[in-house]
Amino acid sequence: MEITLLDGGMGQELLARTGDAPTPLWATQVMLDHPNVVRDIHADYFAAGSTVATTNTYAIHHDRLERFDVDHLFETLHMKAVSQAEDARAAHGSGRIAGSLGPLVATYRPETCPPVAEAAPKYAEIARLLAPHVDFFLCETMSSVQQAEGALRGAQAGGKPVWLSLTVDDNDGTRLRSGEPLSDLAPLIAELKPAAILCNCSVPEAMEAAMAEVAKFGLPFGAYANGFTHISDAFKKDAPTVAVLEARHDLTPERYAAFAMGWVAQGATIVGGCCEVGPAHIAELAGSLRAAGHRIV
Secondary structure (H helix, E strand, O other): OEEEEOOOOOHHHHHHHHOOOOOOOOHHHHHHHOHHHHHHHHHHHHHHOOOEEEOOOOOOOHHHHHOOOOHHHHHHHHHHHHHHHHHHHHHHOOOEEEEEEOOOOOOOOHHHOOOHHHHHHHHHHHHHHHHHHOOEEEEEEEOOHHHHHHHHHHHHHHOOOEEEEEOEEOOEEEEEOOOOEHHHHHHHHHHHOOOEEEEEOOOHHHHHHHHHHHHHHOOOEEEEEOOEOOOOHHHHOOOOOHHHOOEOOOOOHHHHHHHHHHHHHOOOOEEEEOOOOOHHHHHHHHHHHHHOOOEEO
């Protein structure tokens, strides 16, 4: 089977490599202070076997930048992130670039999501900026049907394929973090026709149930889980930092690869990693895929 191997987490890798204290600006601030580290991380994922570099644009939104008076850097930051991915791909000699579109306002908090009519133009602005530089868009960590709709409608403005990735309840992979069943997305998916459906930034244990649900949409599907113990209440407050999230210590590369191979056995053709899943995990997963006779594309 042909498998697309995504990269792993970016933000946590950046913080680990720079040693900087996390801020509410997350990986955006690190990119301002240490831009070439982003390129190096992309390069390490390519070397590990990934065929996709996901741009470090997840949190570059006006609402996040305005809080810290750096909104004038909106376009500059997007272009800097894109160039780091492009440089790494050029050095590697192959690969695709996914333009990351993260949630507006806050992650894991669907109640903060703007209405679709307000969200879609914001995503469209980013999609047009990134379109000349990316192969497809990856709307990531969408917590509700409304959040997914705003991102999908906006991303279409870029004229490239759009992959939709949803974050599910850590204790019930059949539901979005909003509590809505994944099946509630069916009308939206039928209308807007994303090129793939994924689940991300939930614990690996939740993904088996999630894969069983997203398989029903009849599109290419997959997962890339995180390595957090859980999403704490402190992280759901205004302007949090990743310092309030705890990484688990049992998620070795071998264990993560075993989870991902389980998703492949369910029919997933796109796998990778999210926060706290690094190059070593991706390398182990690449080896497991090849050993099982799959072709990484």
